[in-house]
Amino acid sequence: MKDLIRKLVEAIGPSGYEQAVRELIKEEVAPYADEIRVDAMGNLIVRKGEKREGGLRIMTAAHMDEIGVIATHIEEDGFVRFTTIGGVRPHTCLGGRVQFVNGVRGVIGGEKLDSMERVHSFDRLYIDVGATSKEDCPVKVGDVAAFERPFLDLGKRLVAKSMDDRIACAVQIEALRRLQTTPHEVYFVFSTQEEVGTRGAATAAFGIDPELGLSVDVTLTGDTPKGMKMAVALGKGPAIKVRDSGMLADPRVVRWMVEMAEKAHIPYQLEVLEAGSTDARAIQLTRAGVISGCLSIPCRYIHSPSEMVDYDDVQNAVSLLVALLSQPVNLV
Amino acid sequence: METQNLPLDLLERLSNACAVSGDESEVRKIVLEAVQPLADEVRVDALGNVLAIKHAQSQPSLRVMLAAHMDEVGLMIVDEEEGGLYKFEIVGGIDPRQLPGKPVWVGKDHLPGVIGARPIHLTTPDERKSAIATESLRIDLGPEGSKKAKPGDRAVFATPFKSVGPSLMGKALDDRLGVATLIELLRQAPPHLEFQAAFTVQEEIGLRGARVAAYALNPDLAFVLDATPAHDLPTWDGSENTAYNTRLGRGPAIYVADGTTLSDPRLVRFLLRVADEHHLPYQIRQPGGGGTDAGAIHRQRTGIPSVSVSVPIRHAHSAVSIARIEDWANTLHLMTQALHALTPEILNMER
Numbered sequence: 001m002k003d004l005i006r007k008l009v010e011a012i013g014p015s016g017y018e019q020a021v022r023e024l025i026k027e028e029v030a031p032y033a034d035e036i037r038v039d040a041m042g043n044l045i046v047r048k049g050e051k052r053e054g055g056l057r058i059m060t061a062a063h064m065d066e067i068g069v070i071a072t073h074i075e076e077d078g079f080v081r082f083t084t085i086g087g088v089r090p091h092t093c094l095g096g097r098v099q100f101v102n103g104v105r106g107v108i109g110g111e112k113l114d115s116m117e118r119v120h121s122f123d124r125l126y127i128d129v130g131a132t133s134k135e136d137c138p139v140k141v142g143d144v145a146a147f148e149r150p151f152l153d154l155g156k157r158l159v160a161k162s163m164d165d166r167i168a169c170a171v172q173i174e175a176l177r178r179l180q181t182t183p184h185e186v187y188f189v190f191s192t193q194e195e196v197g198t199r200g201a202a203t204a205a206f207g208i209d210p211e212l213g214l215s216v217d218v219t220l221t222g223d224t225p226k227g228m229k230m231a232v233a234l235g236k237g238p239a240i241k242v243r244d245s246g247m248l249a250d251p252r253v254v255r256w257m258v259e260m261a262e263k264a265h266i267p268y269q270l271e272v273l274e275a276g277s278t279d280a281r282a283i284q285l286t287r288a289g290v291i292s293g294c295l296s297i298p299c300r301y302i303h304s305p306s307e308m309v310d311y312d313d314v315q316n317a318v319s320l321l322v323a324l325l326s327q328p329v330n331l332v
Numbered sequence: 333m334e335t336q337n338l339p340l341d342l343l344e345r346l347s348n349a350c351a352v353s354g355d356e357s358e359v360r361k362i363v364l365e366a367v368q369p370l371a372d373e374v375r376v377d378a379l380g381n382v383l384a385i386k387h388a389q390s391q392p393s394l395r396v397m398l399a400a401h402m403d404e405v406g407l408m409i410v411d412e413e414e415g416g417l418y419k420f421e422i423v424g425g426i427d428p429r430q431l432p433g434k435p436v437w438v439g440k441d442h443l444p445g446v447i448g449a450r451p452i453h454l455t456t457p458d459e460r461k462s463a464i465a466t467e468s469l470r471i472d473l474g475p476e477g478s479k480k481a482k483p484g485d486r487a488v489f490a491t492p493f494k495s496v497g498p499s500l501m502g503k504a505l506d507d508r509l510g511v512a513t514l515i516e517l518l519r520q521a522p523p524h525l526e527f528q529a530a531f532t533v534q535e536e537i538g539l540r541g542a543r544v545a546a547y548a549l550n551p552d553l554a555f556v557l558d559a560t561p562a563h564d565l566p567t568w569d570g571s572e573n574t575a576y577n578t579r580l581g582r583g584p585a586i587y588v589a590d591g592t593t594l595s596d597p598r599l600v601r602f603l604l605r606v607a608d609e610h611h612l613p614y615q616i617r618q619p620g621g622g623g624t625d626a627g628a629i630h631r632q633r634t635g636i637p638s639v640s641v642s643v644p645i646r647h648a649h650s651a652v653s654i655a656r657i658e659d660w661a662n663t664l665h666l667m668t669q670a671l672h673a674l675t676p677e678i679l680n681m682e683r
Binding site: 015016017018019039040041042043070071072073075076081083085123140141142144193196199200202203204206207 | 572574575588589594595597600615616618619620630631632633634635636637679682683
């Protein structure tokens with residue numbers, strides 16, 4: 001699975017510009033899908049199976065987009081001012097490298113620091129693409145970029161700029177491959193524009209009109225030195241979300257996921273996240289409401305250029321997703 | 333550049349009309365009068381949006397929604413105290429520092445009033461250092477205005493529209509420029525499109541009208557016509573101004589990203605191509621915060637590819653905004669050419 005992960009995480013796909021990721025995934029899923037379509041928002045919707053006795057119409061969503069930056073002004077001497085797409089923070093920027101969707105690369109520099117204690121706000125940072133003037137700058141206002149950082153395989157731990165949420169894209173692709181039979185009509189959605197407000201999942205869910213919705217996304221951990229307090233750690237299994245700041249998972253979905261994990265002897269953790277949310281929030285609030293939950297992959301350093309996951313957690317997430325989708329769903 | 337065909341009289345009527353969010357009836361009346369002879373179907377929906385449809389003359393056609401908001405930011409009367417003094421609240425985004433000393437029109441009859449402030453004679457230097465709290469301000473209609481206004485009545489800055497040389501000045505260019513443009517586009521609607529004009533309500537308080545309009549119209553794609561701030565002034569220290577949003581005289585402002593929408597890249601590329609082909613000036617609105625009706629429209633149903641085009645205006649959401657006539661003309665020109673060139677093929681293009 002590591003080759004697949006490497007391909008996915010190294011692709012450039014900031015919110016709204018997921019084309020490269022979509023093309024990659026399309027190729028990977030084509031041999032296993034019963035139907036593939038791309039909707040108006042660019043969501044890649046991959047169906048597997050048809051609804052049979054005891055089956056449901058199920059949507060699972062992993063988002064293709066990653067956080068990034070967008071050019072706001074080209075200075076006379078060729079420096080590119082920018083603003084953010086999604087939850088980028090200034091302290092992860094300085095000295096970082098970005099790649100524009102059009103292929104141009106650059107480094108992030110900053111105006112002279114007034115104090116080593118204080119990080120610049122975005123209006124005092126810029127991208128240097130090696131241009132000497134506005135005229136020879138290969139970037140225009142409105143051009144979009146993502147952070148550039150090669151995939152790092154530490155054996156058990158994997159690091160990339162875009163584990164959020166390409167690792168879940170990998171999990172969904174792998175689950176689709178391993179899903180031999182299902183009583184359900186399963187829609188694996190590779191969604192767009194999650195990082196700017198779960199916009200793609202909302203329209204995808206409207207179109208699919210699922211009876212059950214799951215998102216697959218990363219979640220924070222509480223296992224680093226003097227980090228935040230949170231009862232989720234790398235390597236202890238995928239996390240079954242109970243709540244985050246945008247969604248209360250349906251308790252029946254939580255019980256169903258827990259029981260399945262125990263039955264299949266897959267390690268798991270329960271997740272209560274105090275910040276952030278996922279595509280499940282958008283799915284849950286679609287039309288007349290959708291029974292929803294979320295399968296999370298614990299991840300350190302989220303929204304930095306070095307997001308870290310545990311490979312066992314990833315594989316266990318695949319196993320749990322396959323188990324959940326292979327059998328009739330019993331919600332009690 | 334042709335400016336002689338611009339509907340200046342219509343814009344003047346629209347800009348002088350009062351239509352603070354939630355009470356757009358005065359502008360709606362002008363819009364209905366203008367669009368009834370132009371459209372095949374005209375209706376007012378439950379929230380007060382005017383939806384005017386001009387059917388396509390050929391098949392297959394593309395359902396194209398064009399939206400411009402009728403409402404403007406303003407004030408709302410909440411209580412009368414005595415002798416024509418009224419408490420009020422702000423509706424939409426107005427900087428409270430803009431309020432003191434401004435003349436206003438109140439209610440459907442445009443009663444003249446003023447937002448009073450203690451004169452300089454009676455204030456201390458310390459008091460003058462801080463902004464006056466909105467709670468302490470009153471609208472003064474004078475004794476003859478006593479009992480004339482009711483809680484819920486809206487008020488706007490009393491700024492008559494003016495056309496001055498290359499400039500337009502008015503209180504509600506945001507978004508009567510868009511409304512006037514949309515009426516003109518409807519007049520010239522190309523026969524190959526299903527033309528869905530939406531004159532929306534309640535944009536300034538959260539894109540509320542556009543949301544239900546887009547749900548009802550269910551278009552294949554949408555263009556939003558709005559006005560956006562131009563903060564294109566020199567900086568105080570002479571350094572390069574890097575945060576101006578847009579600049580007057582540089583043409584229509586095309587959106588790539590704002591706080592509510594990532595424009596469909598196919599529509600952005602299409603507009604740039606049309607502008608280049610017709611040698612029209614344009615600018616990319618600086619990506620950043622803020623939003624237009626596109627923020628609500630693109631998220632409806634299964635998603636609606638959307639893009640916004642704004643006329644840049646200085647001093648937006650104040651008593652008077654300033655636009656350049658040529659920017660308006662070029663916006664109208666760009667949109668006219670774009671609609672003529674638009675085909676269903678655009679949705680099969682790569683993003």
